[in-house]
Amino acid sequence: xxxxxxFALWRWEKMFGEWQMFGEGFLRTIEVAxxxxxxxxxxxxxxxxxxxSNNKVMRGIARVYVEFFQNTPLVIQVFFMYxxxxxxxxxxxxxxxxxxxxxxxxxxxxxxxxxxxxxxISVGQVEAAKSQGxxxxxxxxxxxxxxxxxxxxxxxxxxxxxxxxNTSVLAMISGFDLMYMADxxxxxxxxxxxxYVFAGFLYFMLCFPLATWARKYEERLxxxxxxxxxxxxxxxxxxx
Amino acid sequence: MKKVxxxxxxxxxVFTLAACSSSTGSKDTATTDGSLDSVIxxxxxxxxxxxxxxxxxxxxxxxxxxxxxxxDIVKLLAKEILGDENAYELxxxxxxxxxxxxxxxxVDLIIATFTITDERKLTYNFSTPYYEDAVGLLVxxxxxxxxxxxxxxxxxxxxxxxxxxxxxxxxxTEKGITVSFSEYATYPEIKAALDSGRVDxxxxxxxxxxxxxxxxxxxxxxxxSPQQYGVTSKLDSLALTEAVDGYINEWLKDGTIExxxxxxxxxx
Numbered sequence: 001x002x003x004x005x006x007f008a009l010w011r012w013e014k015m016f017g018e019w020q021m022f023g024e025g026f027l028r029t030i031e032v033a034x035x036x037x038x039x040x041x042x043x044x045x046x047x048x049x050x051x052x053s054n055n056k057v058m059r060g061i062a063r064v065y066v067e068f069f070q071n072t073p074l075v076i077q078v079f080f081m082y083x084x085x086x087x088x089x090x091x092x093x094x095x096x097x098x099x100x101x102x103x104x105x106x107x108x109x110x111x112x113x114x115x116x117x118x119x120x121i122s123v124g125q126v127e128a129a130k131s132q133g134x135x136x137x138x139x140x141x142x143x144x145x146x147x148x149x150x151x152x153x154x155x156x157x158x159x160x161x162x163x164x165x166n167t168s169v170l171a172m173i174s175g176f177d178l179m180y181m182a183d184x185x186x187x188x189x190x191x192x193x194x195x196y197v198f199a200g201f202l203y204f205m206l207c208f209p210l211a212t213w214a215r216k217y218e219e220r221l222x223x224x225x226x227x228x229x230x231x232x233x234x235x236x237x238x239x240x
Numbered sequence: 241m242k243k244v245x246x247x248x249x250x251x252x253x254v255f256t257l258a259a260c261s262s263s264t265g266s267k268d269t270a271t272t273d274g275s276l277d278s279v280i281x282x283x284x285x286x287x288x289x290x291x292x293x294x295x296x297x298x299x300x301x302x303x304x305x306x307x308x309x310x311x312d313i314v315k316l317l318a319k320e321i322l323g324d325e326n327a328y329e330l331x332x333x334x335x336x337x338x339x340x341x342x343x344x345x346x347v348d349l350i351i352a353t354f355t356i357t358d359e360r361k362l363t364y365n366f367s368t369p370y371y372e373d374a375v376g377l378l379v380x381x382x383x384x385x386x387x388x389x390x391x392x393x394x395x396x397x398x399x400x401x402x403x404x405x406x407x408x409x410x411x412x413t414e415k416g417i418t419v420s421f422s423e424y425a426t427y428p429e430i431k432a433a434l435d436s437g438r439v440d441x442x443x444x445x446x447x448x449x450x451x452x453x454x455x456x457x458x459x460x461x462x463x464x465s466p467q468q469y470g471v472t473s474k475l476d477s478l479a480l481t482e483a484v485d486g487y488i489n490e491w492l493k494d495g496t497i498e499x500x501x502x503x504x505x506x507x508x
Contacts, residue, residue: 006343086436174397174422174433184423187336187401190363 006193015194018185025181026202032098032177033164033206039103040163044110049140051111052118062111069108074169077101082173094175098167106163113155117148150221157214161207168203178202275477276321279348285318288333288347292427294451295504296353299332306330309504310351313370313471313488316496317349320487335401336425339363342474349484350472353448355403365481366470367488370497371506374463375404376446380456383440387462392417397430397439399423404443407465427452447506 015022051062069077078101081092092100121144129139168179182199186192279285289310290297297308311330319325331347338350342364356366377396379385388411398405400423412419422439424430431452434442441460442452445467449459471488473481491497501507 006340082438083432083436086438091437172425172429174424174438180423183336183400183425187339188405190339190360190401192336192339 006191007197008193011189011191012194014189015185015191015198021181021185022178022198022202025176025178025199028095028170028176029164029167029178029203030206032095032102032167032170032175035099036101036103036106036167037160037163039099040106040110040159043104043107044114045145047107047111048114048118049145051115053136066108066111069105070112074101074105074166075172077105078169078173094170094173097173098170098175098177102163102166102169105166106159109159109162110156113152113159114148117152118144120151121147150218150225153214153218153221157211160214161211164206164210165203275348275474275480276483277479279321279480283322283327285314285321285328285349286331286347287314287317287328288331288338288341288350288352289314290334290352291332292334293353293448295447295506297351298451306332309371309500309506310353312500312503313351313497316491317471317484317487321483334426335399338472339401342472348473348477348480352472353445353469354472355445355467356470357403363475365473365475365477367472367481367485368492369468369470370488370492371447371469371501372466373445373447373469374466375407375443376449376463377408377460378434378442378444378449378452378457379440379460380434381458382456385441385460387460388412388419388464389415389417391419391440393419394440395420395422395438396441396443397422397424397433398443399427399430400425402444403465403467404445407467408443411462411464 047062047065050058051066053059078097081097081101082094085092118140125143125147126139129143134143167177169175170177171179171183174180178199182195186195189195289306289308291299291306293308295308297306297310299306314328314330315325318328331341333341333347333350333352338352338354341347342350350364354366356369360366377385377388377391385391388408391412396408396419398408398421405421405423408419408421422433424433427444427448430439430442430444433439434457442449442457446459446463453459471484473484488497
């Protein structure tokens, strides 16, 4: 039983005997990531659309949001929400901070992705829609946004994967997520080897299927396109 | 599905290989146990110490040097082993980094308020304890707590890797109350959480706590389960461990350590 090898077999056995701890953290990470992803998508679509509008004030607001959250570290944002807001009297639960902090942070990135997606659709489409009497909301909803999905799906998946991994910032503010549990187990039992390898494996299990699914989905959309369009567009042109 | 499986297999293989290589690595050092000789050969004693614990190991912002009770022990050891009290190299550690730093050979010893437990003895060697301390609680004055008994349902901030969590839990169960815990990587983070009201008490070894008392906070009279600090070394560095243990025992007998404890105001 006595061994200085951080990967010794008995350390693994000891850790899997306490698997509930990791299960709890894993569940917390999934919950936070799922809600934060929804928030990031909602914010991203709203601000992405706003930043392509003709209204200068609206564009300004979107710009400030994106620049502020993209150019300050997530760690500081979360630490501020945890301690700063608490001193000011607003005590959010760590779960809420996880959802809001990570969601708002990634919303800024999603917004940029959505914006580039919209601007990549040719102006002719908007003009055609307008000539048919579509309002701004209508042509965004029915003409532009559906077309952008294919373009933005790969970078969007990157964001989703990053978002999942970034929920590990909760470990810093005692957020009881997977990373926190791994830290806690690693430092209390000194079995940091199995603990971090296993946590890494669980994060991989979350991110890898998502990335794979998005790749498959994108390929399917592309196939549907090539079926409809008589001219064969080259593969590379569509892949970002 | 096949692809996923093969990817997983490769992953498992990588981890197994990593495990194997690290185990052969430690075997090599075990057969040559030149732990003491290699320190002498290097001419410098590399020690992991705390830099955020007042009186034990705290970085003096004016000079940039780390100072404290544990640094003085490092100096004494460097003098005994290498004949020069300045032949040491300090690496700041946290509860989380000290184990890995010792394992990968970055440091020869850890002297960083490392509490000795039976479980930990399976992983590292510990010297005879050079300091004994009990866990204490730091609370806000205006919270009105008189002791742990008043803290039913409250949140207690503890340091990762610290034994204080179990210590408090045990006493809380005896008193018939339940408390929950939030773990943080460093002590200043726990203090920040106490200031912002995220935790109701900052719980750590009493002597460490002493450095964090300010106008708005106070230490409760409750003290739990004495913790013993030992000089920590790798399980296979037997020669070094024995040498260090010999010196510590000597200094415990001749009052050198007692003198240092008084010097740093650590005798409560």
